[in-house]
Every structure is written in C-alpha cells, then in structure tokens.
Amino acid sequence: MxxxxxxxxxxxxxxxxxxxxxxxxxxxxxxxxxxxxxxxxxxxxxxxxxxxxxxxxxxxxxxxxxxxxxxxxxxxxxxxxxxxxxxxxxxxxxxxxxLPPQERTLEAWLAEVGGVESVCAIWLDGVGNPHNLGAIMRNAAHFGASAMLIEATAVNPISGASARVAEGGAERISVVRLPSDAKRAMPLLRDAGFGLVATLVRDGADVYKTDLPAKLIYVMGAEQQGMHKGLAQACDVQVSIPGTGEVESLNVASATAVFLAEWYRRRN
Missing domain, CATH: 3.30.1330.30 (Ribosomal protein L30/S12)
Structure with missing residues (x-):
C-alpha cells in the first residue's frame, strides 16, 4: 500500500x-x-x-x-x-x-419481493433492546430472512450497538416502516400472499407440527410485555416453541433463531 x-x-x-x-x-x-x-x-x-x-x-x-x-x-x-x-x-x-441505511415503505418492499416464491420477514412489536435487535439481525441474515417490519413510531433498529452485535447482519436485511395504523398492513401482506404467524411464549400451536406458509411473517413480541394481545389474535396462526418448562421462556432473540431455523429447514 x-x-x-x-x-x-x-x-x-x-x-x-x-x-x-x-x-x-x-x-x-x-x-x-x-x-x-x-x-x-x-x-x-x-x-x-x-x-x-x-x-x-x-x-x-x-x-x-x-x-x-x-x-x-x-x-x-x-x-x-x-x-x-x-x-x-x-x-x-x-x-x-x-449515513443511516434507507428505510423502505411496506408497499415498496412488497413490490421488491412480489415475484419471490419463498420469503420470510420479522414483524417487531415493541422490541427495543439493541443487543436483542442485533442478535435478531444476525439470525435473520444467517437464515435468509428478508426484512424487519417496524412500527410507524419505532426507532430504527440499526444503531451502533445493534450493528456490532449483528456482525454484518444489519447490512443484509431491509428495515420496513409500517403504516401508522399497523392493522392496515395485514390486508396488504395477505394480498401479497403472506401468512402472519404470531409467536407466543405459551398456548400457541407447536411450531414444529404447524404448517408454515412459504411467504411468512413472524410477529415477535417485546422482551418484557410480550406481544399485544389484539395483534396476536389478528394473525392467521399462533405458535409456540415446545420445551421443558424449566424456565419461563427463551428471550426474543433466541426464540427468533428457533423460528427462523424451522422456516429455513422446511424451505431447504
């Protein structure tokens, strides 16, 4: 040099x-x-x-x-x-x-993936911890998820801390800003062929025994409060990860890895 x-x-x-x-x-x-x-x-x-x-x-x-x-x-x-x-x-x-990465509107992202037969994205409902966000982006990049869908008022999930934890994954996933009324996004997603799958700590169907659509939106709840009940009920399917019950639950980043791995396994 x-x-x-x-x-x-x-x-x-x-x-x-x-x-x-x-x-x-x-x-x-x-x-x-x-x-x-x-x-x-x-x-x-x-x-x-x-x-x-x-x-x-x-x-x-x-x-x-x-x-x-x-x-x-x-x-x-x-x-x-x-x-x-x-x-x-x-x-x-x-x-x-x-310069921060450019966010996409939901309509723009749907146009980008419209011709793709198998697509997975993550809808974040109140997830805000930067280390969890970074781990989720790393998981998403590893398993080939396309996007993170965030609420209209949410802070962009890509920060210095989350990008470091993501180990490069922040550059491999699109950030999609949902409409101000998040429920308006559901018919747009369904019209584009997506199924919405709510991920619950308990009382959902066993994710390993449940049919998952090829075009899939996993809806993930916040670390402490969990997913908004109305949002979970509005999804097409509610699933949970079976386990021993010795601990209350996996944290949101670990749970995301399990859900994405199951989608990836079936796709391949």
Missing part, C-alpha cells in the same frame, strides 16, 4: 469539530470490525468519517484507499479515544460515521 495513504492520518478525536453538530446528527456511528466492513462492502458511499487504531491499518487498507480516492476523512487514534467516540470499549479498533 502506498505510504501516502497514511499522510496526516494521526490525530486525536478533535476531528469531530470539523463537521457541524447538525451534520453529525444525521449520521449513524458504527463500531466493530465486521459491522464497518459489511457496511463498506454493501454501500461504501454511506461512509463519512473513519477512526481506527494503528492495529487495524492492515485490516482496513481497502477502506482507507477508498477514503483517499473519495476524499473521505480518516484518523488513526488511540484506543481510549475510540472508546469515547463509540461510548463503549467494545469498538474492536474502528469507529465510522455513516
């Missing part, structure tokens, strides 16, 4: 002052090597600023070359500065300011 890649690269986090607060407010701060590399591989044009430790120069050499070619700023900083930027010590030697 050419030595001019590193010219003027060393500095503290004072480079933050080079861009206005209003500009930074529109950006997403990613951290974690796989999260940053997955973003760069999928949509490099979203990158706005890169901070890295000296130990990551080799791992990120292609990203740095791209930064030089496209006049995107980068700085080599100490681990302590990266911890301040990421607000966590789990930064893995790299922090990136990027």
């Amino acid at each position: 050419s030595s001019d890649i590193w010219k003027n690269a060393r500095s503290g986090p004072s480079g933050e002052r080079e861009r206005s607060a209003s500009t930074r407010a529109k950006e997403l701060r990613l951290h974690g090597l796989n999260a940053v590399l997955a973003m760069f591989t999928a949509t490099p044009e979203r990158l706005r600023k890169l901070y890295l430790s000296e130990s990551r120069l080799t791992d990120l050499k292609d990203v740095l070359k791209w930064c030089v070619q496209h006049r995107v700023g980068y700085r080599v900083v100490e681990d302590g500065d990266l911890s301040k930027l990421a607000q966590t010590s789990h930064h893995e030697g790299v922090v990136a300011d990027v």
